[in-house]
Amino acid sequence: RTPAPFTLEPGQSAIALSPYITYRHDTLAADGATEAFARARAGQFAALPGGNPTFGFQDGAYWFYLPVVNRHPEESRWLLVQEYALSDQLDVYLRYPDGRVEHQASGDHQPFANRFIRYRHPNFRLDLPVGQQVEVLVRVQSESSMQVPLVLYTPRALAELMRDTQFSTGLYYGIVLALLFYNLVLWIMLRDPGYFWYLLHTGAFGLVLFTLNGYGFEYFWPDWPWLADASVPLSICLALIGMQQFSRSFLELKERWPAGNVASLALIGFFVLLGGASVWLPYSTSTPLASKAVLVGLIWIVAAAVVMLRRGYRPARLFLLAWSLFLLGTAMFTLLAFGLVPRNFWTQNGVQIGSALEMLLLSLALGARYAGLRNENIRIVQQANEQLERSVIDRTKQLRTAMAQLGEANVQLRDYSQRDPLTGVYNRRHFREAFEQALDARKDNGKPLALLLLDLDHFKRINDSYGHLAGDDCLHFAARCMEDVVVPRGGLVARFGGEEFVAVLPGADAQDALQVAEAVRLRIQQAPVATGGHSIRLSASIGVHTVIEGHHATPEDVIRIADEALYRAKDDGRNCVRHSVVVA
Ligand SMILES: Nc1nc2c(ncn2[C@@H]2O[C@H](COP(=O)(O)OP(=O)(O)OP(=O)(O)O)[C@@H](O)[C@H]2O)c(=O)[nH]1
Structure with missing residues (x-):
């Protein structure tokens, strides 16, 4: 039974042909146009199942047939458009009542320039003389999904449609390009790898849509039909890799969730393999695989974001919102395909709107995360500075204490070096310095100064009788x-050598000096020394010399004169005090 012809009525300008057209699946792709025309007329073609022109990935060729009668008085030229960009090979045959058959070919296995109108969807010129019946036969063979939504347009209607779609497409890619450039600049300035992966993801995703909509073939590779096939799975894989890498770096999985990081890396490895394989795998295998991989990749990202959010990672919030919007947009588009939501601007452009919002929000999330990192860094530097300051203060305190101890030790050491180890009084070297200073001071203040030289009497005997240790005591x-x-009189005592001692008394005149010497002598004589079970009585002879105003003596002179006085004391029987003759 020959199908009834479809009538183009006046006033019509765009007609989707799916409800009227009949089809036949030529599984071996064996028929030519003549056989197909014969079969169609013989009623071997069937109506589209459910009016739906989508068959999935199929072998062989599909034939579509529709006789058309044009009753439109003003429009004899029509355009047949297949509103799906990725079919490989389309052949259109028009048979006129006089038996003439006209053939046109399109699809992405033909150079783009072959198209009647340079438009992303394959299109054909239909000359339909008014009142005549023209048989339209379409043959489609493709490795991509078999989708053949055929629409008849008047040239004016197509021009208007193209204008509208160009506008929204321009808007969408304008947003994508602006985001790309903006984030490219940020990446160059900040060198944060997150921005690089964002660029890869956004760029590759833009390329996926560009390819799916037929713009890739139109603008990028119009003369390379082979690339038109591979570009879909390739760009999808690239977008998937960018998407996973971006999420991995944004969520800091490596540091915060190592197991999740491994899973992400495994997925990326799989996408890389799939991308490589899609160059030689049949398109009908690689594209559905890549499409399913998108779902897996998306679900994984949302799951990872939820996990990170539950672990308290704040930047994951905006990140999750961005991906949810993308999922929502895609879901809208899918629900529309199943006829579950009404066809309107939002559902029709769900993927575009969702992805544009996603890219925008992700860019914001990147910025927010960067600001967070910067603040954290500032906080860490501040903390480190405070810590440093504290430890510097601590160290300074320790250093001060150590310096003070060192100073004390130095003082002690100097004192030790100035003292005689046996008796504890100053040694001869220190006496010498102190004596010189005292003499100098005397020159300035004009006060007298006395020197006492003391020698224990018969000390050899003590040593010989009681031993050297007793002598030491x-x-x-x-x-x-x-x-x-x-010392209480402001004087200084030193051991002069052996059993001889010396004392300097600044400010003491002869009388004072004699008094002091006498007091010393008495003190030595009075109390016996108890040592080693013995009680030893001592006595000492003392020579005194006083330097008075007008006298300028060297230390040697003063000592010599005092020594002479000491000799006299010894000569006078010991245990007595003698003053130098200068004063006497
Ligand atoms: N135990 C002890 N004896 C010392 C020390 N230095 C010197 N002597 C002793 O002091 C004695 C000094 O003796 P002498 O110079 O002969 O004089 P003296 O026996 O004191 O007789 P006069 O000075 O004439 O009264 C010597 O026997 C020295 O060995 C010392 O550090 N310890």
Whole structure:
């Protein structure tokens, strides 16, 4: 039964042919146009199942047939458009009542320039003389999904449609390009790898839509039909890799969730393999695989974002919202395909709107995350500075204490080096310095100065009788006696050598000096020294010399004169004090 012809009525300008057209699946792709025309007329073609022109991935060729009668008085030229960009090969045969058959070919296996109108969807010129019946036969063979939504347009209607779609497409890709450039600049300035992966994801996703909509073939590779096939799975895989890498770096999975990071890397590895394989795998295998991989990749990202959010990672919030919007847009588009939501601007452009919002929000999320990282860095630097300051203060305190201890030790050390180890009084070297200073000071202040030279009497005997250690104790005792008397008077006592001691008394005149010397002598003589079970009585002879105003003596002179006085004391029977002859 020959199908009834379809009538183009006046006033019509765009007619979707799916409800009227009949089809036949030529599984071996064996028929030519003549056989197909014969079969169609013989009623071997069937109506589209459910009026739906989508058959999925199929072998062989599909034939579509529709006799058309044009009753439109003003429009004899029509355009037949297949509103699906990816079919490989389309052949249109028009048979006129006089038996003439006209053939046109299109599809992405033909160079783009072959198209009647340079438009992303394959299109054909239909000359339909008014009142005549023209048989339209379409043959489609493709490795991509078999989708053949055929629409008849008047040239004016198509021009208007193209204008509208160009506008919204321009808007969409304008947003994508602006985001790409904006984030490219940010990446160059900030060198944050997150921005690079964002660029890859956004760029590749833009390329996927560009390819799916037929713009890739139109603008990028119009003369390379082979690339038109591979470009879909390839760009999908690239977008998937970018998407996973971006999410991995944004959510900081490596540091925050190592197991999730491994899963992400495994997915990326799979996408890389799939991308490589799609170059030689049949398109009908790689494209559905890649499409399903999109779903897996998306679900994984949302799951990872939820996990990170539950772990308290705040930047995951905006990130999750962005991907949810993308999922929502895609879901709208899919629901529309199943006829579950009404066809309107939002559902029709769900993927575009969702993805544009997603890219925008992700860019914001990147910015927010970057700001967060920067603040965290500032906080860490501040903390480190405070810590540093504290430890510098601590160290300074320790250093001060150490310096003070060192100073004390130095003072002690100097004191030790100035003292005689046996008796504890100053040694001869220090006496010498102190004596010189005292003499100098005397020159300035004009006060007198006395020197006492003391020698223990018969000390050899003590040593010989009681031993050297006892002798040492006696020396110690004599030194104490001298100090006890001299130091409270502002004097200085030193061991001059052997059993000889010396004392300087600044400000003491002869009388004072004799008094002090006498006091020392008495003190030594009075108390016996108890040592080694013995009680030893000591006595000492003392020579005194006083330097008075007008006298300018060297240290040697003063000592010599005092020594002479000491000799006299010895000569005078010991245990007595003698003053130098200068004063006497
Ligand atoms: N135990 C002890 N004896 C010392 C030390 N230095 C010197 N002597 C002793 O002091 C004695 C000094 O003796 P001498 O110079 O002969 O004089 P002296 O026996 O004191 O007789 P006069 O000075 O004439 O009264 C020597 O026997 C030295 O060995 C010392 O550090 N310890």
